[in-house]
Amino acid sequence: MFKKILIANRGEIACRVIKTARKMGIKTVAVYSDADRNALHVEMADEAVHIGPPPANQSYIVIEKIMEAIRATGAEAVHPGYGFLSENAKFAEALAAEGVAFIGPPSGAIEAMGDKITSKKIAKEAGVSTVPGYMGIIEDAEEAVRISREIGYPVMLKASAGGGGKGMRIAWNDEEAREGFQSSKNEAASSFGDDRIFIEKFVTQPRHIEIQVLCDGHGNGVYLGERECSIQRRNQKVVEEAPSPFLDEATRRAMGEQAVALAKAVGYASAGTVEFIVDGDRNFYFLEMNTRLQVEHPVTELITGVDLVEQMIRVANGEKLALAQEDVALTGWAIENRLYAEDPYRNFLPSIGRLTRYRPPEEIAAGPLAENDRWHGDAPRGEAAVRNDTGVYEGGEISMYYDPMIAKLCTWAPTREAAIEQMRVALDSFEVEGIGHNLPFLSAVMDHPKFIAGEMTTAFIAEEFPEGFEGVELPDAELRRIAAAAAAMHRVVEIRRARVSGRMDNHERKVGRDWVVTLQGQDYATVVDADRAGATVRFADGTAHRVASDWTPGCQLGVFDVDGEELVLKVGPISSGFRIRSRGADLDVHVRTPRAAELAALMPEKVEPDTSKMLLCPMPGLIVNVDVEVGDEVQEGQRLCTVEAMKMENVLRAERKAVVSAINVAAGDSLAVDEIIMEFE
Template identity: 80%
Template sequence: MFKKILIANRGEIACRVIKTARKMGIQTVAIYSDADRNALHVRMADEAVHIGPSPANQSYIVIDKVMDAIRQTGAEAVHPGYGFLSENKLFAEALEKEGVAFIGPPANAIEAMGDKITSKKIAQEANVSTVPGYMGLIADADEAVKISGEIGYPVMIKASAGGGGKGMRIAWNDAEAREGFQSSKNEAANSFGDDRIFIEKFVTQPRHIEIQVLADTHGNCIYLGERECSIQRRNQKVVEEAPSPFLDEATRKAMGEQSCALAQAVGYASAGTVEFIVDGDRNFYFLEMNTRLQVEHPVTELITGVDLVEQMIRVAAGEKLPMTQDDVTLTGWAIENRLYAEDPYRNFLPSIGRLTRYRPPVEVAAGPLEANGKWHGDAPSGPTAVRNDTGVYEGGEISMYYDPMIAKLCTWGPDRPAAIEAMRNALDGFEVEGIGHNLPFVAAVMDHPVFIKGEMTTAFIKEQYPDGFEGVTLGAADLTRLAAAAAAMFRVAEIRRTRISGTLDNHERMVGTDWVVTAQDARFDVTIDADPGGSTVRFADGTAHRVTSRWTPGDSLATVEIDGAPMVLKVDKITSGFRMRFRGADVKVHVRTPRQAELNDLMPEKLPPDTSKMLLCPMPGLVVKIDVEVGDEVQEGQALCTVEAMKMENILRAEKTATVTKINAGAGDSLAVDDVIMEFE
């Protein structure tokens, strides 16, 4: 077995690999750029080597710099994680030439399967059904438009060397095909150093389901069930689960056997993923093969008990797989939510800055697992598990140079409803401050009836949130519970605030029992009957709720029981109340005396400033180009400019017909959130 491995990656996946290596008694080497000098993976590794400036194309994907780090440290093997050099044949060949093991598949398998065009041809030769498309390389935008018309809209424009949603665009007409081709080429060049593009038919209303395969160098290959990855935003997975609520055993078996046959056809060894799109009749079509560890691998680990990183390391060291297909058992259900530094209220645009608060929920294991992936004794029927794979820490910076993912929060339960409920509670207890993030959105998804029924497709976000995510409005029952909790907590805070000390007879001003609670335009007149064990909050309609909690004023997280049912709340103090976040809702809850409420009703409403005649930068980023000039009349939907942030190009468009009167930024300018790019009349 190896004594020292280098992780040619960063962030949460580097931390994830380090954890398994440490468990196996293997020393680790981290590499880092200027931006990652104080990163968590650098702190966790036994050694760390600086490899260059912040942009990935000057550090993490420069093969010579990574090879220098290997030579400096004497690493015997390299784990590439995902992204960066993980599917780069030249990197695998450089390692082989140096006599360093690549913890991944052979270079020929990377070349055959890592390239989407080549992999589709091989899949067709292996009698795997594939999506119709143009398999050759496309020279320019004119050819892209011609090919798209021949295939028939809608089409998917994709980077041949792509992955992680980078370099992908859906086009519904010639104009979008032309525009999408250029954006895909630019993103592909920046992210992968390879701007080759191909086009295939976009299957509407599909489900995205993938099979995890694991193969060794002795001819053995198994599949470890499937993952449902249909909830996606801009072709980037957001929520994954294993198994899929849609597949039956016969389809799972057929997809798994086909995946293994494809892997063995190219001499594959290591962990890999074969992705399919599946229609409503469970017909499945090969999409691509990722010759690396997938971001969403933890859900497979949670239902099988197999540590995929450990098996990758063992396979790279020449060991045989310790299990056969008959040994693979799928136990329970697992769900993963990706926490991104993206603001859901601004159409999920990237957010950067310092994590002023970062408190994930406590990780909890469901139970011991044997090395072959089977549970000791019976599978757990009650406890649930919580796992958080992360690469950040409180006080750390979220950089504009890399992928915006902060963490992967996973839960396991004996069945799907239990896993969902565990995830709801974990999300409620996940504290993140200082940046925009998508926690409210994924919390909303967990309560969405389409997700609960397991009927989602890759069009879920577009269909269920056609106007973007505008937050969650709590239903009457949850709002009443929230009001009861806020009233009881406010009473506790008022008692503390009104205490007077330093006099001869220490005393405290009496705190009343009658209060008016307002939230989400609703008003609740309540009376609080307190006792040493808690409070009974009585509402004007005669209902009452028993509230108990150990919350102390100043705590940012409150676990409250309402009539015995737990409720986890994120709490911030505001004037006369709290900002409370629960189940994706962000609610200002005011608690006032009846007289204060009466006076507050007389206060005028403060209106926000008018920015309707300005184009504001929606996220920190770099201006790539300005598409208009002063004096131009622009039409609704017309491209105004392109801003790049976190390796993604974002085209900003006109919301209505207007005339450009002033342009305040140009190509190459770095902008902050809400900087004025241009003005209109």
């Protein structure tokens, strides 16, 4: 077995690989850019080597810099993680020339399957059903338009070497095909060093379901079930689960056998994923093969008990697979939610900054992975599992240079319903402050009727949140539970205030019982009767809730028992109450005396400043280009400028007809959120 491996990646996947290597007794080497000098993967590894400036094309994807780090440390093998150099055949060849093992497939398989154009040709020749499209090299935007017309709109423009949603655009007409072609080329060149683009028919109402395969260098191969990845935003997966709530056993077997046959046809050896589009009648069509470890691999590990990173290392070491297809069993259900550094209230735009608070929920070991002693943490055992794969820490910074995903929160339980409930509690327990993040949105998805029913397609987010995410309106029953908890909390705060002031001898007796709790535009008159075990909160209509908790003032996470059911709240202080976040809702909860509540209702609302004649930067980013000049009359929908953030280009357009009166930026400028880009008359 290898004694030392280098991880040619960063963030959570580097940390993930280090955990398995440590379990196997293998030393690890991390590489890092200037931006990652204090990163968690650097701290976790046994050694670390600096490889250059923050931009990936000057550090993480420069093959020679990785090779220098290998030579300097004597690493015997390299795990590429995902992204960066993970599907770069030249990198695999460079390692082979140096006598260093690549913990991934042979370079020939990478070339054949990692390149989306080539892989589709091979799949078609092998009799695999593929989506209609043009597999050749497209020279310019006009050729892209011509091909798109022949295929028929809508079409998908995709980077040949792409992945992770980078270099992908949907075009519904000629103009979008021209624009999407150039943006896709730019993103592909920046992210992968390869600007080739291909076009295929965009299938409406599809499900995105992928098969995990595992092959060795001795001709053996198995499939480890499927993953449902249909909940996507901008072609980037957000929620994944295994197995799929849609597939039946016959379809699963057919997809799995086809995936393994395709892998064997190209001499594949390692973990890989074959992706399919599946329609409503369970017809499936080959999309692509990812010749690497997938971001969402933990859900497969949780239902099978197979450590995929360990298997990749063993295959790279020349070992045969220790399991046959009949050994693979799918047990229970696993769900993964991707925590992104992005603001869901601002159309999911990237957010950067310092993590002033980062407290994931406690990890719990359960299920096949725990039973097979392949758990990656020192977690207590339970009936359901919680796993958090992360690469950040409290006090660390989220950089603008890399992908905005900062953690993968996973749960496992014997049933899908139980796994979803475990995820709800885990999301409510996850504390993140200092940056924008998508935890509220993830909570909203977990409570959405279509997700609960398993009735989702890749259009789920676009269809269910057409105006973007504007928060969650909680039902009255949940508001009452939160109101009861807030009233009980307020009583504890008042007792503390009385005790600290020293004004009262019997603090609890002197604290009032009557309070009006205001949240989500509703007032709830309550009476709080407390005893040593908790409090009974009675409402004006005669209903009551029994509340028990050990919450104390200043604690930012409250766990309550409300009528025998758990309620987890993130709690922060505001004037006359609390900021409470729960199940995707962000609530200002005011607790006042009846007279104070009466007067508060008469207070005027604060008017927001008028920014209607300004174009504000929606995210921290870099101005790529400005497409208008002072004095130009712009029309609704006209392109104004492009902002790049976290490897993605974002085109900003005019909301209505106007005349540009001032431009405050130029290409190359770095901007913060809400900086004024231009002004209008």
